[in-house]
Amino acid sequence: MTANDYDSFGAAYSAENDANLINAHYERPAMLDLLGDVRGRRVLDAGCGSGPLAAALRDRGAVVTGFDASPLMVSLARERLGADADVQVADLATPLPFADGGFDDVTASLVLHYLRDWAAPLAELRRVLRPGGRLVLSVNHPFLYKALHPQADYFATVQWTDDHVFDGQPAVLEYWHRPLHAMTDAFSEAGFRIGVVSEPPWSPDTPAELLPPGFEGRTAFISFLFFVLVAS
Numbered sequence: 001m002t003a004n005d006y007d008s009f010g011a012a013y014s015a016e017n018d019a020n021l022i023n024a025h026y027e028r029p030a031m032l033d034l035l036g037d038v039r040g041r042r043v044l045d046a047g048c049g050s051g052p053l054a055a056a057l058r059d060r061g062a063v064v065t066g067f068d069a070s071p072l073m074v075s076l077a078r079e080r081l082g083a084d085a086d087v088q089v090a091d092l093a094t095p096l097p098f099a100d101g102g103f104d105d106v107t108a109s110l111v112l113h114y115l116r117d118w119a120a121p122l123a124e125l126r127r128v129l130r131p132g133g134r135l136v137l138s139v140n141h142p143f144l145y146k147a148l149h150p151q152a153d154y155f156a157t158v159q160w161t162d163d164h165v166f167d168g169q170p171a172v173l174e175y176w177h178r179p180l181h182a183m184t185d186a187f188s189e190a191g192f193r194i195g196v197v198s199e200p201p202w203s204p205d206t207p208a209e210l211l212p213p214g215f216e217g218r219t220a221f222i223s224f225l226f227f228v229l230v231a232s
Helices: 006-017 021-035 052-059 071-081 119-127 142-148 180-189
Strands: 042-046 063-068 087-089 103-109 129-140 158-166 169-177 192-198 224-231
Touching: 006 021, 006 071, 006 158, 006 169, 021 052, 021 103, 021 129, 021 192, 021 224, 042 052, 052 063, 052 071, 052 103, 063 071, 071 087, 119 129, 119 180, 129 142, 142 158, 142 169, 180 192, 180 224
Parallel strands: 042 063, 042 103, 063 087, 103 129
Antiparallel strands: 129 224, 158 169, 192 224
């Protein structure tokens, strides 16, 4: 089974993403909360997947452009957003087909942790943002890797894999762990100022049946880390 092959399991991932705890009631509400009022803002959804965040942003009045490296995910996004939606196949690991300073905001929802090198992708995202524009992103919390691999070196930048089941379909995801200081160094080197670092709770409207056993009385858990970066 090939890791990160969204063209093979993207439909199952999308179905799971639309309603599950980790995406629908935790990660996506947190991203929307950090973005705030987006009415009239030009937003680039980098790694848009099947388009749930893009749809939510458009519903809130943003002018949304999206891209993803997976043709299947782009096709699913067009089904969700409409055939005339501005969504295309593009790879964050290569130069992007967008003009300098063309966006007020960029979102990168659970994208960067798939990449070993952050320098070139962050430089591209900085390039397409206007000065003062925001990059709002989420990544695997760096503590997560250490929690799952207690003997590992937290301070190393290292690749790891995790087995998943999306809507009944098995899948393998391959990530790059890096310590927190490596993340913040990469942001600064790309010309961003850190505005917010967030470890949010899950959404208060989360159905109780979605919470794992033992989560009663809790409001948060360690899964992802969120940043709002400002383009200098």
